[in-house]
Amino acid sequence: MTNARQAGVAGSQVQPAAKRARQRRSAWRTLRRNPIAMAALVGFVLLILAVILAPLITPIPPNAHDYDHLLEPPTWAHPFGTDDLGRDILSRVLWGGRESLRVAVMAIAVAISGGTVVGLVSGYFGGWVDALIMRIVDVLLAFPSILLLLSIVAALGPNLGTVLIALGVSAIPGFSRLVRGSVLAAKNYEYVTAARVLGASDAYIMFTQILPNIMPPLIIYATVGLGNAILITAGLSYIGLGAQPPSPEWGAMLNAGRTHLRDAWWISVFPGLAIFLAVLFVNLLSDGLRDALDPKLRQ
Amino acid sequence: MSTIPTSRLGHQPRNGPPGDILLQVEDLKKYFPVHRGLFRRHVGDVRAVDGITFDVYRGETLGLVGESGSGKTTVGRTILRLYPPTAGRVLFEGIDLQTLSGKALRRARRRMQMIFQDPYASLNPRMTAGAIVAAPLIIHRVARGREVQERVAELLQLVGLNPGLANCYPHEFSSGQRQRIAIARALALSPEFVVCDEPIAALDVSIQAQVVNLLQSLQEQFALTYLFIAHDLSMVRHISDRVAVMYLGKIVELTDRDSLYTSPLHPYTQALLSAVPIPDPAIERNRERIILPGETPSPVHPPPGCGFHPRCPLADAPCFEAAPEYREVQPGHWVACHRVP
Numbered sequence: 001m002t003n004a005r006q007a008g009v010a011g012s013q014v015q016p017a018a019k020r021a022r023q024r025r026s027a028w029r030t031l032r033r034n035p036i037a038m039a040a041l042v043g044f045v046l047l048i049l050a051v052i053l054a055p056l057i058t059p060i061p062p063n064a065h066d067y068d069h070l071l072e073p074p075t076w077a078h079p080f081g082t083d084d085l086g087r088d089i090l091s092r093v094l095w096g097g098r099e100s101l102r103v104a105v106m107a108i109a110v111a112i113s114g115g116t117v118v119g120l121v122s123g124y125f126g127g128w129v130d131a132l133i134m135r136i137v138d139v140l141l142a143f144p145s146i147l148l149l150l151s152i153v154a155a156l157g158p159n160l161g162t163v164l165i166a167l168g169v170s171a172i173p174g175f176s177r178l179v180r181g182s183v184l185a186a187k188n189y190e191y192v193t194a195a196r197v198l199g200a201s202d203a204y205i206m207f208t209q210i211l212p213n214i215m216p217p218l219i220i221y222a223t224v225g226l227g228n229a230i231l232i233t234a235g236l237s238y239i240g241l242g243a244q245p246p247s248p249e250w251g252a253m254l255n256a257g258r259t260h261l262r263d264a265w266w267i268s269v270f271p272g273l274a275i276f277l278a279v280l281f282v283n284l285l286s287d288g289l290r291d292a293l294d295p296k297l298r299q
Numbered sequence: 300m301s302t303i304p305t306s307r308l309g310h311q312p313r314n315g316p317p318g319d320i321l322l323q324v325e326d327l328k329k330y331f332p333v334h335r336g337l338f339r340r341h342v343g344d345v346r347a348v349d350g351i352t353f354d355v356y357r358g359e360t361l362g363l364v365g366e367s368g369s370g371k372t373t374v375g376r377t378i379l380r381l382y383p384p385t386a387g388r389v390l391f392e393g394i395d396l397q398t399l400s401g402k403a404l405r406r407a408r409r410r411m412q413m414i415f416q417d418p419y420a421s422l423n424p425r426m427t428a429g430a431i432v433a434a435p436l437i438i439h440r441v442a443r444g445r446e447v448q449e450r451v452a453e454l455l456q457l458v459g460l461n462p463g464l465a466n467c468y469p470h471e472f473s474s475g476q477r478q479r480i481a482i483a484r485a486l487a488l489s490p491e492f493v494v495c496d497e498p499i500a501a502l503d504v505s506i507q508a509q510v511v512n513l514l515q516s517l518q519e520q521f522a523l524t525y526l527f528i529a530h531d532l533s534m535v536r537h538i539s540d541r542v543a544v545m546y547l548g549k550i551v552e553l554t555d556r557d558s559l560y561t562s563p564l565h566p567y568t569q570a571l572l573s574a575v576p577i578p579d580p581a582i583e584r585n586r587e588r589i590i591l592p593g594e595t596p597s598p599v600h601p602p603p604g605c606g607f608h609p610r611c612p613l614a615d616a617p618c619f620e621a622a623p624e625y626r627e628v629q630p631g632h633w634v635a636c637h638r639v640p
Contacts, residue, residue: 190420194484197379198435199408208434212425 027216030292037288044281047274051097060088062095062248071264081266083256093270096248101278103164103242104229108222110168115175116218120206122176123183134180140173149232150241158241160233160249167229178221182214189213216293223286227279234275250275321492321524322355322378327387329370329377333599346598347373349548349606350387352625353633355492360518360525362539362556364532364571366595370548371528375494378526379411380404391492409439412485414514416497418477422469428455428480429465435487454483458513475506482513492524499534511538532575536560541631544568547606548598550625554632564628564639566613567591605637613638 031037050057060078066086074081080089122133140148152166186192187210195205236242237251245252250271257267330344347370355361365371377384380396389396391407399407415421422431432451436442442450452462458479469477478498485493495514499507515538517523529535535542536556543553544567552565563569570589577583591610596602602609608618617623617637625635 190415190417191423193376193381194413194415194421194481195434195438196381197408197411197413198438198484198488199405200434200438204438209423213423 027292031288034288034291036284037292040281040284040288043277044285047097047278047281048101051094051101054091054094054098058088058091058094060091062091063087063246064091071260071267073264074266080270081264083264083267084260089253089266089270092248092253093250093274096250096253096271097274097278099160099243099247099249100230100233100237100251100275103160103167103233104226107164107167107171107229107233108226110164111171111175111225112218112222114168114172116179116211118172118176119179120183120211123180124187124202124206124210130180133176137173137176140170141177145170146232149236153236153241158236158244160237160243160247163233163236163242167232171225171229174225175218175221178217179214182217183210186210186213220286220290220293223282223289227282227286230275230278230282319357320354321357321392322526323388323390323393324351324353324355324374324378325388325390326350326352327374327377327389328385329373329382330385343599346370346548346601348377349598349601351545351548351550353543353550353553355524355526357491357524358518358522359540360527360538362535362542363526363528363545364530364535364542365545366530368595368598369545370598371530371545372496374545375413375496375526375528379408379413379494405439409435409488410490411492411494412488412490413494413496414478414481414485414498417501418474418481419469419501421481422477424469427466427468428460428472431469431480432465432483432487435484439488441488450487454487455480457486457517458483473506474502475509478502478506478510479513482510482517486517486521489521490523492526494526494528496528497530498527500529500531507534514538532572544571547595547601549606549635550633551607551636552632552634554629558629558632564632564634565636566611566638567607605635607636 031041064087066082066088068086069078069082070086071084072078072082072086078088078090080093082088083092118133118137122130122137148170149166152169153162156162156165183206192205192209195209200209233242234249234251234254237247237249238255240255243249243252245256253271254268254275257264257269257271260267327348328346328350329348330346332341333343333345334340335342349370351374353361363371363374373382376382378389378396380389384397391411394407396404396407426434429448429451432454433447436447436450448465451465455462455465460476460479460483464472469480472480482498498514499510502510511534514525518525525538527535527538539556541553541555542559543550544559544565545551546567552559552563552568559568560572563572566589570591573587573589577586589612591612593610596606596609604620605611605614605618605623608614611618615638621637623635623637625633627633628639
């Protein structure tokens with residue numbers, strides 16, 4: 001800004017104008033002033049770090065059995081206790097987070113890329129292309145997503161890879177809808193027309209002119225979806241359709257601790273707490289992002 | 300600033316057509332369909348452009364004036380193939396643009412550019428000034444790497460901007476500076492023909508003159524041909540060699556600048572010019588204004604006969620019946636009116 005002001009050659013007065021461009025910078029400022037969102041962001045970053053740095057935090061491998069310490073309540077040696085096979089719950093929660101979070105994040109990545117391409121094509125080209133794609137999306141959205149998930153997993157076999165694909169694919173219609181709506185508004189901006197006059201290809205216009213300008217709703221929707229994806233990954237593993245034993249995936253751990261809930265609560269409570277915190281942080285962060293990125297909600 | 304002359308004393312207006320035709324528009328029509336009801340039934344058309352014919356000579360500035368809704372912007376956009384025409388042809392150096400597609404169309408686009416009305420809307424807020432000006436070079440692969448940066452700096456300098464500002468975003472510039480960026484982008488591919496779609500209407504009055512002067516000096520430097528769309532009659536008089544007046548999707552009068560402003564023939568042109576204030580209180584007080592009754596009719600249901608007859612002070616029997624022929628009443632002076640002898 002100051003640079004432009006000092007060097008202003010013609011017209012000399014620099015206006016602080018253009019809401020949309022200003023929005024991005026002030027979005028971060030708004031987010032930083034939101035203590036809950038910032039706490040959630042810090043919490044989520046710490047969680048990710050803990051999961052990535054698991055081998056440094058706890059020296060015990062997640063599947064190492066210690067038959068001298070079965071069903072032991074939290075102690076200094078095992079801060080989260082041990083399960084019925086003598087495995088350290090803290091290591092299992094941290095290592096399990098790698099599975100749960102990786103699957104959720106990758107599933108959302110699949111949904112964003114798929115949904116963005118489908119939504120861009122549908123909204124940008126319009127006409128029968130749009131009608132066809134949106135009818136298919138309508139059908140998929142009308143179909144109960146949990147049923148869709150279950151049938152995909154049942155068809156491909158229960159493991160985390162299948163869950164990733166099923167989650168990602170079943171979230172594509174929602175992302176497509178969102179992107180298409182934003183594209184419908186964005187494709188009529190004059191700078192898009194300007195790019196057409198320059199002779200730009202459709203792909204160039206979609207990815208360099210339209211896409212960067214529809215990111216805010218996409219980011220918000222992705223964080224909401226991430227919370228969901230974490231829950232569903234754990235949920236499918238809990239009912240045995242996701243990670244298989246001895247994987248320390250959080251949902252699978254919950255299920256494993258189910259039989260000892262009365263005598264060894266720590267086996268289920270710590271992974272449950274991990275799921276709870278991860279989803280809470282993501283949801284609070286997405287609330288904060290929505291407030292920051294949507295100028296209409298800003299006071 | 301120093302590269303732009305503040306006045307245009309050196310410019311000699313060309314009187315009459317210099318002969319070499321760059322662009323021919325032949326009976327161009329653009330209708331936008333109107334759909335209603337549950338089944339989106341086609342119930343009519345907005346006749347934005349309803350059969351217009353004119354030539355643009357190489358190196359001239361053809362002014363296109365008219366009220367809002369007269370279809371002047373649609374003319375510019377249809378010429379550049381942003382809209383497919385409903386009927387008619389646009390010939391650029393004798394080549395029908397409608398027949399081009401793919402590579403040939405992309406090549407043709409390099410030679411025809413556009414400057415938009417609102418420099419706040421026409422620049423992508425997520426791209427820097429440098430990236431905006433570089434975009435045409437990259438799209439058409441005419442430069443790469445260092446070359447792009449050099450050419451961008453050159454272009455920014457050309458339009459009177461400091462090349463050091465290439466990394467600033469559009470919102471860091473004033474409206475006049477933004478319009479200069481848009482002009483630099485339009486000139487990046489060295490076009491021959493530029494549609495200026497109300498390029499100064501969104502600017503402060505103090506900036507308008509600067510931008511018009513810039514456009515004129517660039518025209519002289521690069522032998523550009525302009526289609527200058529505007530509703531500001533005094534600005535059009537200043538910049539144009541010839542002027543076309545549009546009303547309800549049709550050209551009602553086209554002639555060289557001086558004869559249009561001194562002896563307009565069409566009653567609409569006369570009324571339009573009578574609305575221009577004169578910066579002399581004595582004359583201004585006695586100025587005779589022709590006030591047209593009513594509003595511009597809807598282009599969905601244009602009146603039968605001459606489109607202007609419901610508001611025309613001279614309207615007579617033939618005007619209600621048939622649309623007047625667009626004819627050359629004097630050499631180079633075209634009018635569509637039954638009452639002009």
